[in-house]
Amino acid sequence: MRKTRLLAALLLFLLLTFPLWGSAYFVGRIFTPALFFGIIALSLSLLAGYGGMVSLAQMTLAGLAGYGYGYLTITLGQPWWIGILAGLAVATLAALVFGLIAVRSTGIYFLMITVALGMVVYALANQNRSIFGGHTGILGIRAPELFGHSLVERTIFYYLCLAIGLTTYGFVRYLAGTPFGLALQALRDDPRRLSTLGYNVALHRVAAFTLSGFLAGIGGLLLVWYNGAISPTTIDLTRLINILVIAVIGGLAYAEGAFLGALVFVLVTNFASSFTQRFNTVIGLTFLAIVLFSPEGLSGIALRLWSLLRRTLLARLAPSRHTGL
Amino acid sequence: MSWPQFVTVTLNGLTLAALYFIVAIGFTLIFGVLRVVNLAHGSLYLFGGYFGWSVADRTGSWVLGAVAALFVTSLAGLLLQLGLLRRIHGQELREALVTIGVSIVAADLMLARWGGFTYDFSPPEVITGGLRIPLLDIGYPRYRLFVLAFAIALGLILWFVLARTRLGITVRAAIDDRDMVAAVGIDVQRLFALMFAVGAGLAGLAGVIGGSVLSISSGEDARYLLASLIVVIVGGMGSLPGTAVAAVLVALVEQYSLALFPTYAAIVSFLLMVVVLALRPQGLFGRPA
Numbered sequence: 001m002r003k004t005r006l007l008a009a010l011l012l013f014l015l016l017t018f019p020l021w022g023s024a025y026f027v028g029r030i031f032t033p034a035l036f037f038g039i040i041a042l043s044l045s046l047l048a049g050y051g052g053m054v055s056l057a058q059m060t061l062a063g064l065a066g067y068g069y070g071y072l073t074i075t076l077g078q079p080w081w082i083g084i085l086a087g088l089a090v091a092t093l094a095a096l097v098f099g100l101i102a103v104r105s106t107g108i109y110f111l112m113i114t115v116a117l118g119m120v121v122y123a124l125a126n127q128n129r130s131i132f133g134g135h136t137g138i139l140g141i142r143a144p145e146l147f148g149h150s151l152v153e154r155t156i157f158y159y160l161c162l163a164i165g166l167t168t169y170g171f172v173r174y175l176a177g178t179p180f181g182l183a184l185q186a187l188r189d190d191p192r193r194l195s196t197l198g199y200n201v202a203l204h205r206v207a208a209f210t211l212s213g214f215l216a217g218i219g220g221l222l223l224v225w226y227n228g229a230i231s232p233t234t235i236d237l238t239r240l241i242n243i244l245v246i247a248v249i250g251g252l253a254y255a256e257g258a259f260l261g262a263l264v265f266v267l268v269t270n271f272a273s274s275f276t277q278r279f280n281t282v283i284g285l286t287f288l289a290i291v292l293f294s295p296e297g298l299s300g301i302a303l304r305l306w307s308l309l310r311r312t313l314l315a316r317l318a319p320s321r322h323t324g325l
Numbered sequence: 326m327s328w329p330q331f332v333t334v335t336l337n338g339l340t341l342a343a344l345y346f347i348v349a350i351g352f353t354l355i356f357g358v359l360r361v362v363n364l365a366h367g368s369l370y371l372f373g374g375y376f377g378w379s380v381a382d383r384t385g386s387w388v389l390g391a392v393a394a395l396f397v398t399s400l401a402g403l404l405l406q407l408g409l410l411r412r413i414h415g416q417e418l419r420e421a422l423v424t425i426g427v428s429i430v431a432a433d434l435m436l437a438r439w440g441g442f443t444y445d446f447s448p449p450e451v452i453t454g455g456l457r458i459p460l461l462d463i464g465y466p467r468y469r470l471f472v473l474a475f476a477i478a479l480g481l482i483l484w485f486v487l488a489r490t491r492l493g494i495t496v497r498a499a500i501d502d503r504d505m506v507a508a509v510g511i512d513v514q515r516l517f518a519l520m521f522a523v524g525a526g527l528a529g530l531a532g533v534i535g536g537s538v539l540s541i542s543s544g545e546d547a548r549y550l551l552a553s554l555i556v557v558i559v560g561g562m563g564s565l566p567g568t569a570v571a572a573v574l575v576a577l578v579e580q581y582s583l584a585l586f587p588t589y590a591a592i593v594s595f596l597l598m599v600v601v602l603a604l605r606p607q608g609l610f611g612r613p614a
Binding site: 054101102104105107108109111112113115116117119120121123124126127128129130236237238241244245248277278280281283284285287288291292295 | 434590591
């Protein structure tokens with residue numbers, strides 16, 4: 001266990017000092033997007049990994065937070081903090097409503113209903129001008145400014161995303177050990193048994209979904225600050241699927257997987273596009289390969305390699321240790 | 326709404342319902358028999374449309390294009406089932422994820438081949454042009470009425486096959502209890518492959534038929550996937566009458582709300598889905614899981 005902790009400390013150190021030695025491109029264009037996409041994907045890991053609910057509407061919830069922020073700050077001209085509160089409130093409330101609708105379904109039914117809900121919101125955003133701004137969406141969205149600095153300045157925004165990413169990650173990990181988190185995992189494994197124990201299964205599902213909406217909303221705010229605009233394209237079917245792709249590539253059952261998957265996703269979209277126009281094919285094939293051959297995702301592969309490495313090392317070291325004694 | 330306008334909107338709704346039915350019935354059949362949520366169904370629609378257009382463009386025959394689309398997408402569906410889905414059969418979520426992966430790759434490759442252009446079909450003259458409806462004195466495109474007639478014929482044929490033939494009995498039995506069907510000695514793998522081919526082929530055929538109503542272009546895959554999803558969620562998964570009734574309901578609601586309050590039409594489809602799910606989570610004609 002000590003080795004794992006050492007590794008985590010090293011990783012944390014590297015992430016914290018990254019802007020000091022990493023290239024501006026990597027800090028601003030790779031790691032920062034990876035962090036906020038990671039947060040949105042984390043909201044799915046929470047649902048899928050703990051609660052067994054695979055939702056395709058996470059990007060919709062993130063987008064709704066962005067729309068809420070944009071509508072309040074641009075269309076209504078309110079200060080940024082009202083925008084943040086409204087954005088998070090919209091995402092959380094929408095998640096509550098979605099949760100209430102989809103809660104009675106599980107597995108593929110849940111997947112189908114969430115994708116349909118997400119696409120209906122997309123259609124609404126496209127049709128409605130007064131709130132969503134129709135096809136163009138809401139333009140000119142600005143991030144909050146503190147002490148004369150805009151929050152989206154490269155280094156500041158990196159640290160902001162990192163801080164929020166670490167906090168949300170820590171929160172989701174912490175949640176796994178709480179009674180609520182344990183109940184969720186029980187619900188994933190055997191809902192009937194859980195309800196026999198007197199738990200309200202539906203209520204737990206709705207609560208988990210609402211919580212995931214809040215998380216997705218946080219990621220959505222960062223996304224909309226980064227992009228400076230929001231339009232229906234941000235929440236179209238491709239983008240909804242991207243979040244699932246990210247979480248699955250990283251490993252749906254692991255909170256780390258969300259960020260790992262997001263990093264791989266952003267890297268592939270940025271670098272594959274320089275040597276082929278068909279980077280979506282690359283992503284799709286990677287996704288297919290993971291689903292078919294390693295459902296645990298990259299986290300699962302990494303964990304397997306890690307334990308294999310440790311076992312071989314221990315096996316090698318064990319005899320020599322004996323002779324040493 | 327004036328009277329002629331009401332008739333026009335209703336006819337639009339019914340012909341749209343016909344199209345939704347043709348698209349969604351393939352989705353329903355695949356789901357009913359294999360329990361696969363085929364999220365690449367929209368891609369098959371688009372692929373059928375593009376491929377059919379190319380064939381029709383080369384040969385000058387719309388009918389040939391439609392037949393080619395039916396044939397090629399059946400083959401694509403067969404490959405999808407035998408090549409990818411069969412090996413993970415029974416793992417429902419994983420199967421859905423595989424179809425998502427396929428849809429990502431398919432969308433990208435189709436974009437590479439056919440680009441972001443809009444393609445128009447030219448159906449045979451017998452079924453194009455306008456038709457004056459007597460008494461009401463309004464004109465209506467003949468092609469849309471053809472779509473309606475085609476969907477009704479398709480529905481009747483499917484109903485006949487399902488209700489009266491040996492294959493239909495096997496399919497219905499498989500929808501009810503796949504294990505039992507396998508246990509009495511029927512080759513379910515062959516049945517699954519056949520069903521996937523039929524469902525996929527219908528999606529491809531719908532690509533040509535639906536593409537001829539307006540046109541075909543990238544992005545249509547998402548639109549018809551959504552239509553299929555809402556229709557089967559409302560109608561009940563795996564039910565033929567459910568699909569028919571839900572297609573009519575969804576399309577009529579969509580057209581009326583588009584005519585009455587265009588900017589909130591999406592909300593109305595949403596509410597329809599919500600109400601059905603709240604009252605009958607299994608859909609109007611679905612049986613409890």
